[in-house]
Amino acid sequence: MTNEEKYLSIFKESFDVDEATARTLKYQDIPAWDSVGHMSLIAALEDAFDIMMDTDDIIDFSSFEKGKEILAKNYDIEF
């Protein structure tokens, strides 16, 4: 699985959404992505990519796109 696929599938599973929805999703767009869902998402991403994110990055992680940007920039994950 490519990193892109991995990332997408975590979003789809965490929030039970289809690909098109996942790709445009922003924090608090749907009830599932609330503060509880957010911490579960972060935990799932950390497991999948074997990383530990900084608190600032967890806070800045405000959308599907923004998340990719953060992972690429601060954790050397290539998409």
Next chain:
Amino acid sequence: MTFEELLQIPPYSLGHEEKHALLTERLLGLTEHHLAHCPEYRRMLDSVGYDSGSISGYEDLPFLPVRLFKELSLRSVPQEDVVKTMTSSGTTGQAVSRIYLDRTTSANQQKTMVKIVSDFLGASRLPMIILDCPSVVKDRNMFSARGAGILGFSIFGARKIYALDDDMRLDVDGLRAFLEKFQGQDVLLFGFTFMVWQHFYKELVRLKEQGVTFDLSRGILIHGGGWKKLASEAVSPQEFHDRLRDVCGLDRIHDYYGMVEQTGCIYMQCECGHLHASVFSDVIMRRSLDFGVCGVGEPGIIQVVSTIPESYPGHSLLTEDEGVLLGEDDCPCGRKGKYFKINGRLKNAEIRGCSDTYAARFA
């Protein structure tokens, strides 16, 4: 200055003058914002003849009694923008506060909390033991103070376990496995003061009598929620600390003061045992007779101001707690700003007396 810019200031870096100017500007702005967007707030301020021109510092701004949030639904945003409602703890049958959060206020609460707590924990996240049960965060639309606190602090946890099950029993095996896994590392423990004492400390004592011990000398405990429930057991903060250290070696312990009506702006206890106000908020101790500002060492009713609340008019509140200002900008720990201690809850009669005085003042 926008809130984003304010957030870039290290939490304990400003001396009196700078902080005073900054808070006055932001809190005046928030007062105007709520006047424009919350009709109930406007009516209350109109009734006291509020005039922004007569405000020379944030201590001149009006404050709402905290219990007003139990009686009224106060919002400065349309209902459809509310993403989260938080409630105060309260015994069954008692009215609870309802605090309405939109995206911005909710996000700013978390950001502020992270800035404050990072000053004590550092930037790295730690294995975390939550001294509570998982069901406390189950209702995702209606957060209790306990649930909100746990969620807010969860961001500091890299790996997390709940130490209690839903029957409030300590998960001895789970705790042991967790501590073994992270042996030799700092571990964060978080819980509410009463829960820590009742369901963690007492259980550790009981286990020790059976020869079962835990080593938490690498632990950092952050706890809050107040001492009221522990007063009946006559446990002082010092004794709380000493006895936890004796039973499991836990020695880095930080109490914090905060309330659901001003989530995010917590007052952390430093290494010297003092509660500290960050640049994002402040406390003003007031005399119960005339609401004049108390001097250092003089006990008074605590007013809290916070730079965060935009979705509800809770930026300036009179609490039902009594406290004492211990000093400003000169705590031996090096943090600037006011430092203080809490004496406890006002008695009901005092609160009533106080509301009467307050009502008289606002009539």
